[in-house]
Amino acid sequence: MNKEVKLLREDGLRLDGRRYDELRPIKIEAGVLNRADGSAYLEWGSNKVLAAIYGPRELHPRHMQNSMKAIVRCKYSMASFSVPDRKRPGPDRRSTEISKVIGEALESVIFTEQFPRTVVDVFIEVFQADAGTRVAGLTAASVALADAGVPMKALITACAAGKVEDTVVLDLGKLEDNAGQADLPMAIIPTTGEIVLMQMDGHLTPAEFRKARDMAVNACYQIYEMQKDALKRRYAAE
Amino acid sequence: MNKEVKLLREDGLRLDGRRYDELRPIKIEAGVLNRADGSAYLEWGSNKVLAAIYGPRELHPRHMQNSMKAIVRCKYSMASFSVPDRKRPGPDRRSTEISKVIGEALESVIFTEQFPRTVVDVFIEVFQADAGTRVAGLTAASVALADAGVPMKALITACAAGKVEDTVVLDLGKLEDNAGQADLPMAIIPTTGEIVLMQMDGHLTPAEFRKARDMAVNACYQIYEMQKDALKRRYAAE
């Protein structure tokens, strides 16, 4: 981590003018695609993400089916032009791991027992990447699942907190992520406060961890309102 | 395109002595392989091509079957030593596209509804490549299908025309193809005059296009006679 980048300004605000506990601007729109069974478009800072749901639909080949529940498959990927240096198409190790943890988070709230032998496909495509694409993608995918009418216990909402220059801050931007000291992406079920995704890397004392965690959880409640709002606008439009 | 290569001689003939509307020498032989259900060997200028048919045969895995018709699969490939610089084995993007358009052209005349749930496999292997391997391969594959007794509406026949030094010519050779201005590979059903394959790249005015198209179509009728002749020799031999 490069110690020479100054991430906090003299006035205590962050490089982009945000307070330590302030989110970047977020826009969510549900039901943006014709072909998908459910979809959502989300902008979060400079992240631009689409999520689409197909299913529950029949799973082939048949020996992959689970006779007790639906399979949830999640594929997170980044468009080749979504990052400064062109990314080669196809999955890499990072996106494979992100697909796994997002898929598991989503499956934690889907009533999969209601449609055995089927598959629910979740596709997340990042067209423009700033830091935080996984929480952006998960937040969008949750709205898309609701848009698709897939039975869920609740919506889930994701946000990250982190540490820069020994200060715990919310929702790291790209510069902060590159030069920061810790990143803690999380996803919660806002209606119960339970955690369904949590990853961390860097360096946090237990006290810093609790502070970052609470900050991220609080922000999730704000984002949850935007998710519900997007779905309301979607239903109103129909 | 390299303008310094002279493709037309002072006497108006082409580098290899052909007239503008003259085909390279073509030889076709049907039924050359023991194991395949049908086969054909074809030489066209310096192209040397084998085509083999397997099927209609059962398709595995079963969920790939079509309950209404046979699947036609076509695989065009080039032997590693068929070109000046050794080609790495395995499909590349070019051969994938050629396999697709040849397979679609052939399926346009096969009575696939007569044998649902099966597959007809068409394999085309280019052992020595001059320009025009796709029309050579398609012409051979059509004979091989007839040799295999696969029910078809008609034989199909392929040939290319193109443009060199602002002149529309038939059946481009390698030098002409490399330095030429346009290439127009086509396949027709000689009995109806319908087109089942057409690709073009380069630069043709609408008038040049019509001229090139008519030239290729006319040549197809010549080649069609050779195809029928090869099949007659084959049946006579049995």
Added chain:
Amino acid sequence: MNKEVKLLREDGLRLDGRRYDELRPIKIEAGVLNRADGSAYLEWGSNKVLAAIYGPRELHPRHMQNSMKAIVRCKYSMASFSVPDRKRPGPDRRSTEISKVIGEALESVIFTEQFPRTVVDVFIEVFQADAGTRVAGLTAASVALADAGVPMKALITACAAGKVEDTVVLDLGKLEDNAGQADLPMAIIPTTGEIVLMQMDGHLTPAEFRKARDMAVNACYQIYEMQKDALKRRYAAE
């Protein structure tokens, strides 16, 4: 082959002090793994090899099943750190061939007709490689099959002989293998003397070949006793 390495000492013994017909030290232990249906660990000189058996178990997808007999699948592979230069994970051409010949040797003694539609999986992992990993792996796999209770006509036992400095010797070590003149890995059924694996490369006169072959076969009988001993200890322990 590098002629400058001296492989035989002035006293007629080999670089590691062995006589021409002397095996390297061998240790075998059966039943070393909890999860596998059968397993064996084997050290042979500096080779360290694990073999595990899974099956007979159901084979998926179903169209791969053989309705008359079990399929035997063998996968020999080397850990990335088993050789001086790190080996990239995943199968290469050498290990694919070795997997094939070991699998065929093993299937030669398994009563596959007794459990149609199933698969017997044989996994051999080389954690530390000296010369002779394939005979070490096969010898271990045979013990592992017995440990798994897979019905077999007999145990099989493997050993190699070779030629260094125009002398036929048993069980080549790494230096001998690299600088030697021939290598002859074999596997036999000790109870009948039949051969189930034999490969050779290098240069052997027919007389040298017979000498090497007999030397390897004789050594197999010694190793066979160690295999039986390992299985006895295993059964005693239960």
Added chain:
Amino acid sequence: MSEENVIAEIKRDYINNLIKRGKRIDGRKPDEIRDISITPNIIETAEGSTRVKLGGTELIAGIKIALGEPYPDSKDKGVMITTAELIPLASPDFESGPPRPRAIELARVVDRGIRESGAIDLKALKVPGSDKVFVVFIDIYPVDMDGNLFDAATIAVISALMNTRVPAAELTAGSETQMQDFQLPIKYYPISITGVKIGDTMVLDPTQEEEDIAGARLTVTTDVDGNIRAMQKGRIGRLSVEDIDYMVECSIEKGKEIRKLLMAEEKPSVPSQYPVL
């Protein structure tokens, strides 16, 4: 016959009968193309980008520029590489995994239209005083598939190329030949028009429903002078000579209209379902 097949059969008959009477399910005439919305510069991380909506079909093209090696037989020219990813987000018919024939055909047909028309001045992409050239990566991502990817992709790519800035300053920083950023030099504006045969009628700019029941497809790419630069017949089916001549005509004519849209300073825009992308 399964229930699904019966419904497909009924729809097929319905569309076929409409077309026999010169009508289409969405009210268009057979030679009418759908509304086109062109939104350039939508991706900040790309050197150039455009979103195109062609009726219900939506597609994004993005351009990235890198330094690289020229092809051995054209050392004085830049390199252009076109890729299409049929991401499964866009259609239930698209599958995850390595590029399949359909994606490869799409990329190659679009590529040929651009390349053969000399749309990009590749000679201007040689780095002076160096063996290196600029490589133009063209990436095509359908995001909502309602038919006719070929034409949507060609429009999106041409538009994206038109708004591409070569980041030459950054890419040549520290080398002997420090360059300034410059606009990617576009010389020609090829446009493709695609039709499919339904019954005896060539139907332009087909929707997914129409593609589902169509026979042969023909794509004709023409340039500003009304000349032909690329053609591709695809799908199972047959075309008459007249069908082909008709498609050449259509390509020249409709190409002019679309080229006007591309050139317009104010891009027309159908109401966007979602605000920015």
Added chain:
Amino acid sequence: MSEENVIAEIKRDYINNLIKRGKRIDGRKPDEIRDISITPNIIETAEGSTRVKLGGTELIAGIKIALGEPYPDSKDKGVMITTAELIPLASPDFESGPPRPRAIELARVVDRGIRESGAIDLKALKVPGSDKVFVVFIDIYPVDMDGNLFDAATIAVISALMNTRVPAAELTAGSETQMQDFQLPIKYYPISITGVKIGDTMVLDPTQEEEDIAGARLTVTTDVDGNIRAMQKGRIGRLSVEDIDYMVECSIEKGKEIRKLLMAEEKPSVPSQYPVL
């Protein structure tokens, strides 16, 4: 419901009921971890290696060192690459083929623990007077899978790194900067502790049977100062804030015990089923 499912159901109920009463099928308490046996230096062809047994789980980590290129954005640092192969020898649940999500997650979580704690002093892996650096390849091979690969792997990797000798003399032979062999410089000793939620209880160091019926999993990697270096929630299921705080505590506490084992000159060793490896 198939017979197999019925048996699985019965076992699930049994384990669940035990845990409700604070008991586990193998007699442990929920917060108890299994016996750990650490055997370093078992592979002569590796620059460093360790076999770890964690109850019935057995795993080998091996280290190879090579010369290579640094990452463009950290030219003064060595490179570390972590790979896990879930070889099918170790479990009926592992399949042959290219690395699947589970193997990738394992490798990346272990890697983050090592990397983020600065366990290896990567700056000491620059070859002086050269553009090259030493590359540390960490390879993880489970050989017997009875649950909790994350913790077994982290212990094995740290131990293997501790006994790794960089063969610098051989790797720099003939170059201008001939070096001597040296011990890989290890600065910190991160330890991960993993628990899974069964019913309402967090159960540490789960066996395979427990993993089969568990909900959410949480791995917390802490350093010698009791700070957190990496976390990973996995599997389908939910955790409360209390669950997470509890796991952080456990990681700090149990981490200390395991770190003592690692540091002990005489490694404790459960009776080995087979002699040397």
Added chain:
Amino acid sequence: MSEENVIAEIKRDYINNLIKRGKRIDGRKPDEIRDISITPNIIETAEGSTRVKLGGTELIAGIKIALGEPYPDSKDKGVMITTAELIPLASPDFESGPPRPRAIELARVVDRGIRESGAIDLKALKVPGSDKVFVVFIDIYPVDMDGNLFDAATIAVISALMNTRVPAAELTAGSETQMQDFQLPIKYYPISITGVKIGDTMVLDPTQEEEDIAGARLTVTTDVDGNIRAMQKGRIGRLSVEDIDYMVECSIEKGKEIRKLLMAEEKPSVPSQYPVL
């Protein structure tokens, strides 16, 4: 038992019974090999090529030469790389896709025969005054599979190598060490003979039908001096010591005959079904 299996069973019995009486389905004796037709120089784009027909089996070997790097441990030698593609054109048993075990075994066994016998003088393939060497690519394409690819491939490859011209002038053009074209230097002529065990009999040069029912396979490659250069037992089944000694004898004896065919200026040729290739 399915109808297909019943027919296979009947054929198996029939072939087995014939062989017990020293006869084969095509009239040969067990130790008789099929007619061999060797047609060199059939591919103009290859540096060397040969088509071999061995009874109903037909196979093409082609040689390409390129400049490349030597192996680090033999910097003064050229490189030889052997590949076999079991293209599905040749047999219903071959499948599309990456090389499978069977193709890899074929290529490696042929390669060992050539390599271990020192057939190519690899030292003559170093480019003087350069770090580069010539790389010999040997590619094997069965086109009609009626058994015994090993022997057909070895003959085709040796013949193709014998007629290979190294295009050294073109490959070294412009470098400091401009060379002249030269004939690939072939020193030895290994020949492989393959037999399979059917019942108690070793049957040489098996057809596909015989392979379908055979037990063990043994290939023995011998050189001009009657020494053994490579062996490969394959397939499921057992061989006696006598079987192996017998195959060594056969290889030496039959090898001589085939070597004569290879050396003959006028190649014998069975009537070709198609004229040129």
